Amino acid sequence: xxxxxxxxxxxxxxxxxxxxxxxxxxxxxxxxxxxxxxxxxxxxxxxxxxxxxxxxxxxxxxxxxxxxxxxxxxxxxxxxxxxxxxxxxxxxxxxxxxxxxxxxxxxxxxxxxxxxxxxxxxxxxxxxxxxxxxxxxxxxxxxxxxxxx
Numbered sequence: 001x002x003x004x005x006x007x008x009x010x011x012x013x014x015x016x017x018x019x020x021x022x023x024x025x026x027x028x029x030x031x032x033x034x035x036x037x038x039x040x041x042x043x044x045x046x047x048x049x050x051x052x053x054x055x056x057x058x059x060x061x062x063x064x065x066x067x068x069x070x071x072x073x074x075x076x077x078x079x080x081x082x083x084x085x086x087x088x089x090x091x092x093x094x095x096x097x098x099x100x101x102x103x104x105x106x107x108x109x110x111x112x113x114x115x116x117x118x119x120x121x122x123x124x125x126x127x128x129x130x131x132x133x134x135x136x137x138x139x140x141x142x143x144x145x146x147x148x149x
Contacts, residue, residue: 017138035108040065040073042108044083045097049105049113053094056085077101 032042043063047054054062060070074095077083082101087093097105120128 031112037108038073038076040069041077041082044070044073044077044095045101045105046109046112048083048095048097048101049109052102053096055088055092055094059095 028042029039032039035042037045040063043065044059047059047062051062056067056070056074059065060067063070063073065073074083074085078085080100081098082104084096084098085093086096123131
């Protein structure tokens with residue numbers, strides 16, 4: 001049996017993680033909105049800025065979107081001449097930024113990535129070293145807990 005103090009600490013940590021997630025999501029949402037982008041368009045541009053020419057299935061994962069949402073976003077981005085899709089085969093296609101899309105990503109995503117890097121560098125080195133391990137461990141343990149439900 002866990003002590004009330006341990007439960008209180010765990011509850012406080014859970015609340016903090018949830019608040020962090022909500023605030024982080026809101027930060028990116030507001031940034032995208034200020035730049036005239038929907039969340040899904042922003043996510044696609046960000047993912048392709050990081051690695052252009054992703055397969056659509058990869059892009060679902062890196063943009064954190066389900067297939068249907070990604071398909072709708074890609075359709076809109078194609079009409080805006082920001083992305084193009086090239087078929088590798090009947091079943092495999094890759095998504096690329098167009099020249100206009102690359103310029104948009106350079107103007108919008110590149111400065112955001114620099115702000116992310118600056119925020120990370122503001123952390124003390126010992127925290128910076130621990131953060132990936134802590135976050136990975138938390139997600140792995142939470143995922144295993146969800147799987148067991």
